[in-house]
Amino acid sequence: xxxxxxSVALHRWALATxxxxxxxxxxxxxxxxxxxxxxxYPTWPNINGQSLFNFFYGxxxxxxxxxxxxxxxxxxxxxxxxLLSIVCVLVAARKRKDLVKLTSxxxxxxxxxxxLGAFRVLGNTQGGAxxxxxxxxxxxxxxxxxxKRSNPSWTGFADPRPSDSAEARLRLWSTLGVVLLFLNLLxxxxxxxxxxxxxxxxxLALTASAVLLTGVFRAMRDFRDAPQLLKAAKMVAHxxxxxxxxxxxTWAFLFxxxxxxxxxxxxxxxxxxLLATGHLVLGVVLMAAATNLALEARRAR
Amino acid sequence: MKLHPxxxxxxxxxxxxxxxxxxxxxxxxxVAPADGPALSARTxxxxxxxxxxxxxxxxxxxxxxxxxxPKLPESWQDLYADDWDRSDPAQAQLAVEIEALNLAxxxxxxxxxxxxxxxxxxxxxxxxxxxxxKILLPRPRDFSLGFTKFKSTxxxxxxxxxxxxxxxxxxxxxxxxxxxxQLDPIERVQLNDYVQYLLMxxxxxxxxxxxxxxxxxxxxxxxxxxxxxxxxxSQVASDAVAADWRNAGSLALKAAPESExxxxxxxxxxxxxxxxxxCSLCHGExxxxxxxxxxxxxxxxxxxxxxxxxxxxxxxxxxxxxxxASPEEVYRSIALGVAGTPMAGYQNTLxxxxxxxxxxxxxxxxx
Numbered sequence: 001x002x003x004x005x006x007s008v009a010l011h012r013w014a015l016a017t018x019x020x021x022x023x024x025x026x027x028x029x030x031x032x033x034x035x036x037x038x039x040x041y042p043t044w045p046n047i048n049g050q051s052l053f054n055f056f057y058g059x060x061x062x063x064x065x066x067x068x069x070x071x072x073x074x075x076x077x078x079x080x081x082x083l084l085s086i087v088c089v090l091v092a093a094r095k096r097k098d099l100v101k102l103t104s105x106x107x108x109x110x111x112x113x114x115x116l117g118a119f120r121v122l123g124n125t126q127g128g129a130x131x132x133x134x135x136x137x138x139x140x141x142x143x144x145x146x147x148k149r150s151n152p153s154w155t156g157f158a159d160p161r162p163s164d165s166a167e168a169r170l171r172l173w174s175t176l177g178v179v180l181l182f183l184n185l186l187x188x189x190x191x192x193x194x195x196x197x198x199x200x201x202x203x204l205a206l207t208a209s210a211v212l213l214t215g216v217f218r219a220m221r222d223f224r225d226a227p228q229l230l231k232a233a234k235m236v237a238h239x240x241x242x243x244x245x246x247x248x249x250t251w252a253f254l255f256x257x258x259x260x261x262x263x264x265x266x267x268x269x270x271x272x273x274l275l276a277t278g279h280l281v282l283g284v285v286l287m288a289a290a291t292n293l294a295l296e297a298r299r300a301r
Numbered sequence: 302m303k304l305h306p307x308x309x310x311x312x313x314x315x316x317x318x319x320x321x322x323x324x325x326x327x328x329x330x331x332v333a334p335a336d337g338p339a340l341s342a343r344t345x346x347x348x349x350x351x352x353x354x355x356x357x358x359x360x361x362x363x364x365x366x367x368x369x370x371p372k373l374p375e376s377w378q379d380l381y382a383d384d385w386d387r388s389d390p391a392q393a394q395l396a397v398e399i400e401a402l403n404l405a406x407x408x409x410x411x412x413x414x415x416x417x418x419x420x421x422x423x424x425x426x427x428x429x430x431x432x433x434x435k436i437l438l439p440r441p442r443d444f445s446l447g448f449t450k451f452k453s454t455x456x457x458x459x460x461x462x463x464x465x466x467x468x469x470x471x472x473x474x475x476x477x478x479x480x481x482x483q484l485d486p487i488e489r490v491q492l493n494d495y496v497q498y499l500l501m502x503x504x505x506x507x508x509x510x511x512x513x514x515x516x517x518x519x520x521x522x523x524x525x526x527x528x529x530x531x532x533x534x535s536q537v538a539s540d541a542v543a544a545d546w547r548n549a550g551s552l553a554l555k556a557a558p559e560s561e562x563x564x565x566x567x568x569x570x571x572x573x574x575x576x577x578x579x580c581s582l583c584h585g586e587x588x589x590x591x592x593x594x595x596x597x598x599x600x601x602x603x604x605x606x607x608x609x610x611x612x613x614x615x616x617x618x619x620x621x622x623x624x625x626a627s628p629e630e631v632y633r634s635i636a637l638g639v640a641g642t643p644m645a646g647y648q649n650t651l652x653x654x655x656x657x658x659x660x661x662x663x664x665x666x667x668x
Contacts (some may be wrong), residue, residue, distance in 0.1 A: 036421040036433045042472060042479035049619045062601050063613060065438035067477065124472075124479040126417075169305055176315065183319060187326045194417045200326025207318040214311065265337070269432040 007095040010088060010103070011150040017084040017106070018143045018288070024077035026136055026284050030277035032074050033192055035269075037067030038129065044118040045079075047072055052079060078117065082110050088146065099150055106142045113139050126193040133189035137182055137287055144291040158300040166222040167297070173215035174294040177236075180208035181290050185283055192276070198255060205247060209240050212290055216240075219293070232289070232296040239286045246282055250275040330417065339367065341428035341445040341503060344510040353513060353527055357506070360531050364539065365502045368425055371408040373498065374539070378404055380501075380546045381494060383462055395486050404494070411495030414488050418481065419496075427499030429608075437477045439623075440610040444496065447504025447542060448640050451624040453553040455637045455646055459500070459545040461553055465493040467625070475621030501542050508538035554648070558632040558657040561664075569662025572655055578647070580659070588617035588666040607641040614644070620667030632660045 032038050045052040047068055050060060052075055061069040085107040092103040113135040120128035148154055162168050184204035190196025219226075219233035252258040253272055262268040304312070338345060339358045349357070366372040381404055385396040399407070415423075424431045427444035434441045442449060451468060452460035469489050472480035481489060512534040522530075559565070573580045573588075583595040583604070590596075595604050595614045602611035615621050624634035635656050638646030647656055 035436065037436060037477075039479045040437055040477045042477070048475050048616065048621060063438065065436050065440075065477070067433065067436035068438070070436070123483060124481065125483050165305055169308060172304075172308060173311075176312075180315070180319065183323065187322060190326055190330075194330045196326040197329040200322050200324070200328070202322075203318060203325055204322035207315060207322060210318075211315055266432065 006152050007091075008152050010091045010096045010099060011147065011152065013084065013088045013091050014103075014143060014146045014150050017081060017088060018140075018147055020077070020084060021081050021136075021140060021143060022281065022284055022288070025074065025081050026140075027277065027281050028070065028074040028077050029136070030280040031273060032071050033129075033133075033280070034273040034276045035067060035070065037070050039121065039124055040065065040067035040071045042121055042124060044121045045075055052076065075117070078110075078114055082107070082114065085110050092150075096150060099146070102142075102146050102149060106139070106146050109135075109139045109142050126195045129193045130186070130189045130195060133192070134182075134186055136284070137185050140284055140287050141178070141291050144288045145295065148292065148295045154299070156300045157298050160298075166218065170215060170218045170222065170297045171294070173211060173218060174290070174297045177208060177212035177215050178287070178290045178294050180204065180211050181283075181287050184208045185287065188280070188283065192280075198251070205244075209244060212236055212240055212286075212293075215293060215297075219297070226296075226301060228299065229293075229296040232293040235289045236286070236293050239282065239289045243279070243282045243286050246275070246279045250279045337425055339426075340510075341426050341443075341506060342430040343428060343443075343445050344506055347510050347514040349510065349513055350527075352524060353531070356524070356528050356531050357509060357513070360509075360528075360535050361502065361506055364535065365498070365505075368427075368499075369412065371412055371495065371498050371502075372405060373408070373501075374543075377501075377543055380543065381407070381462075381497070383466075383490070391486070395490070398487050399490055407491050407494045408498055410488070411491035411493070411498070414484070414492040415495045415499075418484070418492065422477065423499075427496070427503055438611060438613065439476050440608065441477065443503075443608050444499040445503035445507055446607065446641065447500050447507065447545070449500070450639050450641060451634070452640065453633060453637070454549050455552060455554075455648070457640055458552050459504075459542075459549045461549050462493065462497065465496055466490070469493055469496075471625065473623050474626065475616070475619070476623060497546075501546065504542045504545070505535065505538045508541065509534045512538070554633055554636055556632070556636065556648075556653050556656075558628045558660045559654060561628065561661040565658045565661045566665045568655075569658035569660070569665075572651075572659055573662055578651065578655075578659065583614045583643070584617060585614075588663070589619075590614040590616040590621075604643045606643070612642050612644075617663050617666040620664075622663075626664070628660055628664065631663055632656055635659055635663075 041047045041064060047054075047060065047064060050072075052072075054060065054072070057069045057073065060072055085103070089100065089103040089107055092099045113132070116128070116132045116135045120132040158167070162171070184201065184207075187196055187201040187204045191198055191201045216233045216237045219229050223229045253261070253268075253275055262271060339362070340354060344357070345354070364374060383396070383399070385392045387393040387396060420431075421433050422431060422437065422441040423429050423444065424434065429441045429443040431441075446457070447459065448457050449460045449464065449468070451473065452464040454460060454464075466489065468478070469481050469492060471482075472478050481492070484492065509531065513530065516530065572578045574586065581592055583592040584590055585592040585596075590613060592614065595602065595612065597603055602613055604612040604614075606612050615623060620626055622631055622634065624630050624639065634644075636646055636648040638644045651659070
């Protein structure tokens with residue numbers, strides 16, 4: 001029996017896909033939503049005959065406005081992530097045959113997400129925009145699972161029915177945290193697309209934070225000898241703290257007492273855009289961190 | 302899985318909080334409150350004293366209410382009558398539902414829908430002075446001049462309500478103005494009720510503002526005198542705007558294109574490049590919208606509309622007819638032009654048969 005570690009290539013490609021998805025596709029998508037330019041061009045995927053792979057952003061902005069160029073860049077970022085996921089499938093086929101199904105699933109989810117984006121644009125519906133936003137979360141979870149499982153140091157999943165009650169309870173709370181985060185992101189997307197009330201997002205954000213921190217607490221108390229798990233728990237704790245702070249600032253400038261603090265409309269728009277987009281991106285990072293913790297809770301030790 | 306006793310309480314609390322959060326989420330929508338100045342950017346740019354601006358706001362709000370609480374003079378109810386085709390069951394049903402509501406209810410519902418669907422581009426006051434509008438081209442319509450671009454009436458005349466309904470349902474091709482056909486038909490009517498309100502209020506405000514700006518400086522005038530001037534100008538402007546909307550139907554284009562033939566397309570081709578029509582000057586010989594008069598590789602778009610925004614002539618090779626691509630719609634755009642832009646109407650320059658030939662030629666360019 002060979003004792004050599006599996007190839008690291010797939011892990012690196014999966015990591016690149018994750019980083020590009022969060023920073024480029026979700027980040028630019030967040031700016032598109034914050035500036036409300038998602039419908040800057042109601043055709044898909046091309047803009048008035050200009051190919052999706054047109055990289056002349058200056059002329060695009062001159063002809064159709066900077067908002068159109070922004071939306072175009074978001075679509076291109078989505079295409080790039082799609083290409084990266086194809087590379088993952090090819091690398092898995094050569095070096096990690098055990099992960100071909102998972103890489104194929106990631107690719108399929110990214111394609112579905114692109115099609116959801118098309119429905120959002122062509123249908124011009126708030127519901128379509130919310131579904132597209134939720135699709136992004138599903139894609140992120142799938143890529144995180146791929147990143148974890150393709151890591152050569154991944155030791156596999158433990159018994160699905162653990163005898164240790166501490167482990168069972170950690171699994172329960174960490175998984176519940178991911179589910180609640182998903183529901184909270186649904187509330188956030190509904191709020192962003194003017195289909196949901198702020199109070200719903202607030203209650204679900206606090207609930208999800210409490211549940212995630214319960215998981216963190218259990219991990220740090222009961223698994224002091226599991227360094228990967230502790231690392232994952234700390235990352236969740238830090239991200240929850242940052243996200244709550246950023247959420248408070250976003251609320252203050254978008255709906256709360258600081259809304260009229262900046263009298264210059266342009267500065268206000270810029271601050272609101274940056275805060276809302278940062279809050280969205282950090283929300284996705286938190287989803288990735290929470291998924292990581294839930295996976296670590298299931299790792300064979 | 303058997304639950305640990307201490308987890309049961311936590312799970313019950315989590316379940317209750319989740320239920321509460323989801324219930325609150327679906328209980329309503331949060332739209333950022335409307336804020337900013339009460340006057341349009343156009344009026345604010347005029348040389349009016351602070352007192353005049355305050356009195357103007359008070360007068361406008363007395364007649365039309367604040368933007369968030371719209372109202373109209375009683376005598377303007379008839380301007381909101383639609384010409385429904387009652388032989389169509391869907392339209393007959395819609396007519397019954399709309400007529401059961403009073404105008405105040407329609408405007409309030411329309412304002413809500415406007416805030417959700419339109420405000421981020423067209424702005425609270427309908428003057429398109431929003432950050433989103435500034436990064437779109439063509440820029441979203443500024444309603445403060447009181448007319449729209451794609452309509453059945455010539456020049457700066459008020460549009461028909463049917464024009465507003467058509468644009469909302471179809472959108473405007475090759476622009477950020479998407480179709481809102483997904484909205485409930487009654488919501489679309491109410492939304493257009495509010496857009497019409499913004500157009501009429503905007504027109505009154507712009508006319509009053511211009512009239513006041515044309516008067517000698519009001520620095521030394523007493524408040525009562527300024528108030529009298531505003532009331533007088535407002536009355537004149539309101540009457541004129543109401544008359545514009547009442548007369549719109551009589552100004553609507555009646556002519557329609559003839560049938561398309563190969564010969565008609567050939568005649569249209571010859572006319573397109575001729576000095577008489579001069580279409581190629583702006584739209585280019587190839588119809589791609591980059592004629593010498595409209596586009597310069599160094600300077601970009603050369604033409605401006607009355608709102609001061611760059612004008613990108615339609616690209617016929619892609620079939621980007623902003624005013625609609627059907628023969629009737631293209632004919633209308635050529636005959637009446639596009640209000641507020643350098644695209645003049647040709648109904649007094651060309652014969653109806655020539656406009657018809659051009660219509661068929663332009664439509665053939667994208668096939």
